[in-house]
Amino acid sequence: MNTQKKQNNMQIEGLIHLIGETETFGAKGFQKRQLVIETQEQYKQTIPIDFVQEKTGLLDFFSVGQSVKVSINVRGNENAGRYYVSLSGWKIEQA
Numbered sequence: 001m002n003t004q005k006k007q008n009n010m011q012i013e014g015l016i017h018l019i020g021e022t023e024t025f026g027a028k029g030f031q032k033r034q035l036v037i038e039t040q041e042q043y044k045q046t047i048p049i050d051f052v053q054e055k056t057g058l059l060d061f062f063s064v065g066q067s068v069k070v071s072i073n074v075r076g077n078e079n080a081g082r083y084y085v086s087l088s089g090w091k092i093e094q095a
Contacts, residue, residue: 012087013069013095014039017046022056031056035089037070049089058092067095 014037022033033056039045049070051059062068071091077084 010072010074011069012037012039012047012049012072013067014045014047016062016064016066016068019059019062019064033059035059035070035092037068040067047087049087051089055090058089062092069093069095 016035017038018034018036020034020036022031024031031053033051035049035051037047037049039047049072069092070089072087072089075086075088
């Protein structure tokens with residue numbers, strides 16, 4: 001996986017495999033949209049990245065098959081003794 005750390009952020013490069021629809025949750029209207037990229041290395045990885053709230057609109061300018069670089073934050077939480085990790089995208093650009 002091509003993951004680089006730069007000044008407290010991480011970046012992942014790959015080809016867009018899927019751009020999901022914006023989903024809305026709860027009474028407050030929390031919005032989430034999923035991007036899936038596929039890394040271009042010997043053992044390709046398919047990686048889901050969530051864009052939330054106002055960041056969901058960033059995906060409107062991209063399409064499946066494009067080569068991109070995505071800036072992410074790694075998020076984690078615990079629920080009922082189980083631990084979860086997610087990737088939260090905040091910037092996307094052509095690679």
